[in-house]
Amino acid sequence: MNELNQSTGTVPSEAAGTAKSLRKLYFARVAFSVIWITLVVTVGKTNNMLEEILFVLYPIWDIIATFVDINANPAASNKIPQYVNVAIGTLTTIAVIIALQSGIPTALVVFGVWASLTGLIQFIIGLRRRRMFEGQWPMILSGAQSLIAGSFIILRAHMPNYGIASLAGYSAFGAFYFALAAIRLGKTTKNTNV
Numbered sequence: 001m002n003e004l005n006q007s008t009g010t011v012p013s014e015a016a017g018t019a020k021s022l023r024k025l026y027f028a029r030v031a032f033s034v035i036w037i038t039l040v041v042t043v044g045k046t047n048n049m050l051e052e053i054l055f056v057l058y059p060i061w062d063i064i065a066t067f068v069d070i071n072a073n074p075a076a077s078n079k080i081p082q083y084v085n086v087a088i089g090t091l092t093t094i095a096v097i098i099a100l101q102s103g104i105p106t107a108l109v110v111f112g113v114w115a116s117l118t119g120l121i122q123f124i125i126g127l128r129r130r131r132m133f134e135g136q137w138p139m140i141l142s143g144a145q146s147l148i149a150g151s152f153i154i155l156r157a158h159m160p161n162y163g164i165a166s167l168a169g170y171s172a173f174g175a176f177y178f179a180l181a182a183i184r185l186g187k188t189t190k191n192t193n194v
Contacts (some may be wrong), residue, residue: 021072112153119146142177
């Protein structure tokens, strides 16, 4: 993929197409997070079965979103980090299902490890994409924040009253960063070099 033309501020049409697709994906991720958070803080607190479903649903949604991300990029682009993310998300989904048999604290530890790993991948992808088009600094910050948040989730997993509702803040920050990135990508889609 050609890089952003720093002198004119334009991007090739291929990069603009990727930016448009990513912008839609980022807004979809925001919508998912808002719905997920709403369910977690309302019914998830009182319904154990729904709480467990929401735990499993989060990494599954990330896998789906990563496949959309992969398809948004040109065929020639390096997609290894995204495929690694899919593999980690798949293993995490299985691990969460198994961990839930031991209880919410164990599932939180798995979730924390996953948050840290996917944060690192998001950080790397954001750094790589920043040369191609604007709107990636929120993804870089989000990746770094997820990496750190994952460690805190692990450390606090066995604290009393620390359950899935505690992850609402983690998801809210992710939604905020995705919204910022989507807004910033709007600039890239307007600066198309055709």
